[in-house]
Amino acid sequence: MASPLSPDAAGTRHPWYNEAGPASWVNCPMRFALLGPPGAGKGTQADLLASRYGIPKISTGDMLREAARAGTDLGLQAKAYTDHGLLVPDEMILALVRERLARPDSGAGFLLDGFPRTVRQADSLHEMLAQEGLALEAVIDLEVDTEELIRRLSGRRTCPVCERSYHLVGRPPRVPGMCDLSHGALIQRDDDREQVIRERLAEYRRRTAPVLSHYQTQGLLRPVCGQQPADAVTAAIIGQLEKRSN
Numbered sequence: 001m002a003s004p005l006s007p008d009a010a011g012t013r014h015p016w017y018n019e020a021g022p023a024s025w026v027n028c029p030m031r032f033a034l035l036g037p038p039g040a041g042k043g044t045q046a047d048l049l050a051s052r053y054g055i056p057k058i059s060t061g062d063m064l065r066e067a068a069r070a071g072t073d074l075g076l077q078a079k080a081y082t083d084h085g086l087l088v089p090d091e092m093i094l095a096l097v098r099e100r101l102a103r104p105d106s107g108a109g110f111l112l113d114g115f116p117r118t119v120r121q122a123d124s125l126h127e128m129l130a131q132e133g134l135a136l137e138a139v140i141d142l143e144v145d146t147e148e149l150i151r152r153l154s155g156r157r158t159c160p161v162c163e164r165s166y167h168l169v170g171r172p173p174r175v176p177g178m179c180d181l182s183h184g185a186l187i188q189r190d191d192d193r194e195q196v197i198r199e200r201l202a203e204y205r206r207r208t209a210p211v212l213s214h215y216q217t218q219g220l221l222r223p224v225c226g227q228q229p230a231d232a233v234t235a236a237i238i239g240q241l242e243k244r245s246n
């Protein structure tokens with residue numbers, strides 16, 4: 001896993017991996033995670049950041065949805081959890097991440113979108129990277145309060161035909177209740193019902209709080225307020241990533 005940003009083409013370790021801490025010339029982490037509750041805007045921000053830094057966005061949510069569409073065993077099992085507002089078990093997520101990180105395009109860096117969500121996942125990630133002489137360099141915590149998240153998430157409507165998504169306030173269809181593209185009747189997915197959202201957020205907070213304090217203790221956690229316009233959020237994240245450490 002050689003990075004073009006580091007003098008390790010000959011196989012030596014990344015300069016920021018050793019116990020001495022980050023090398024001063026490296027001012028931007030290329031292996032980082034973006035965490036935040038559902039509805040915080042992680043997906044949008046992750047796409048922008050991945051393209052800015054030329055690194056892949058690794059989203060366990062996307063990978064699980066693809067697996068569900070493809071009808072794999074793992075995909076269908078995962079869907080049974082998410083349909084009930086529950087998070088998918090660690091083993092299933094870790095299998096996906098391990099396989100994804102082994103692909104060549106992850107070698108120069110990557111952005112983990114919504115992973116790790118448990119301390120166990122964080123520990124397993126640490127082991128996977130350490131085997132390659134690497135380490136996670138930063139964890140962005142995108143925060144939005146619960147009532148705002150419920151406002152955002154319960155307004156989602158989806159077209160069952162083309163899967164395009166809308167929002168009653170933020171992105172309404174031209175004709176109420178109808179998809180702009182396929183003219184199908186929009187539905188509210190099970191995931192987007194208020195009670196399911198409340199359960200999902202509560203479980204997210206319960207499981208993620210220990211992960212955040214874990215990364216806080218390691219000095220990797222960088223909080224960003226997600227309750228501002230999307231371009232301001234992007235600027236705040238970039239500011240946190242590119243500020244010189246030490």
Ligand SMILES: [Zn+2]
Pocket residue numbers: 159160161162163164179180181182183184
């Ligand atoms: Zn449609």
